[in-house]
Amino acid sequence: MPRDATGKIPGSPHLDFEAWKDLIRTMGGRFNPEGIEPNAFTGCVRPLRVCGFTAAEVGSNAHRVERTHRDVRLDGADHYFTMFQVAGQSAMTHNEEAARFDVGDVVLVDMARPATFFNCNAGESWKSVVLLLPRRSLVSHLGFEPRGGHYRRNGTAAGRLLLDLIRNSEEGEGTTPSPADSYMRLAVYDLVGALFAPNDPVPSRHADKLFIRVRNVIKDGFADPDFGPCEAAARAGISLRYLQKMFTQRGSTCSEFIYSFRLDQAARLLQRRAALDASQALSEIAYASGFRDYRHFARKFRHRFGHAPGGGSPEDSRALCDRNINHWLAML
Incomplete structure (x- = not known):
């Protein structure tokens, strides 16, 4: 982006070297302009609010901007x-990716990893719009x-x-939240x-740990x-949609998992x-296992174990139970 006659970037307040770094840091993390003398630096940061998210227009004439391993360690930004x-x-x-970008x-940048951005404008300024996502x-x-x-290159419908x-x-940090923001964030x-x-998305290490947490929530x-x-989903602190995807990726459903425990x-x-x-009523056992309706319990039990709750061998039920536990453990 060209500068005006004073050397400033049009349309945004001019910031010097330290002011630019400080404002960027308060908004999202540590980034360091490199390859330019501080007194020759000119930059802009225009804070925005997008449906409750932090965003900004950002630009500078620095030859490159770096986020190092040390920066990642010091600010701990996780977005x-x-x-x-x-x-x-x-x-x-x-x-481990490298790319050149046009208008x-x-x-997508992961703040938990280092990154280096290069200015390809022969000493002129660049400008971008960033949106922070937790x-x-x-x-x-x-x-x-x-x-x-x-x-992604220019032209995708989602990008536009x-x-x-x-x-x-x-513009700015003090905008009034809208009741529609929660829907717009989705x-x-x-x-x-x-x-x-x-x-072909596959469960990540993060997702595997989360599945173990969900399993413990269901167990409790x-x-x-x-x-x-x-x-x-609510007790695990995740969306119902994500919960369902976790089980779908493992060839099951959450409801099936809950019924298996019961x-x-x-x-x-x-x-x-x-x-x-003992003479404990079968309906009491059904309720103690999480079933409100005995007939529903009896149907599920027969389908699972091949006999009514009051019939069959306890050892057979136990063997099937053990095999089922091993099946669910194999999903982890």
């Missing part, structure tokens, strides 16, 4: 940001962990919609997913007849009932 090129040309190396191109919320909504460094949404946002996540979804809550997928518990209680020659 992504999308970066649209809106003036000039730039290039980037990040997460309209967009890249990692946990984004991953929970998408159902996969996007890879920083992926980029997201850039228009950012450009039409209000739309933003969907657009990011449409831009950067891998062709299955005995409550009112406990279901919605409650499991039926295993019922089989254990029936085995104890038989061993103690």
Whole structure:
């Protein structure tokens, strides 16, 4: 982007070297302009709010801007940001990816990893629009962990919609939140997913750890007849959509997983009932295992174990229960 006669970037307040670094740091993390003398530096940062997200128009005439391993360690920023090129040309190396960007191109940057951005404008300024996205919320909504460094060329429908949404946002940090923001944030996540979804998403290490947490939540809550997928998602702190994707990727459903715990518990209680020659009502065992309706319990039990709750061998039920536990453990 060209500078005016005073050397400033048009349309945004002029910032010197230290002011630019400080404002960038307060907004999202540590970045360092390199390859230019501080007294020759000129930059701009125009803060924006997009549906409750932090965003900004950012530009400078630095030859390159770096985020090092040390920066990552010092600020501990744990979010992504999308970066649209809106003036000039730039290039980037990040997460074992390297690319050059023209106006309209967009890249996803992972703040937990180093990155270097290069000015390709022969001493002139570049300008971009960035949108910060909290990692946990984004991953929970998408159902996969996007890879920083992926980029898309100008012209995608999702890219145009997201850039228009950012450009039409209000300026500054003090804008009044809108009741529609929570819905629009979901739309933003969907657009990011449409831009950067891998062709064949697989569960990440983060997702594996999260699945273990979900499993423990279900283990603690299955005995409550009112406990279901919605409650499991809420207690695990993830969206229902992500919860469903986690189980789909493992060839199952959350409801099936919950019923498996309930039926295993019922089989254990029936085995104890038989061993103690107790007279505990089968309906009590059903309720203690998380079933409110006995007929529903009996149908599920027969389908699972091949006999009614009061019939069959307790050892057979236990063997099936053990095999089922091994099956679910293999999903981890």
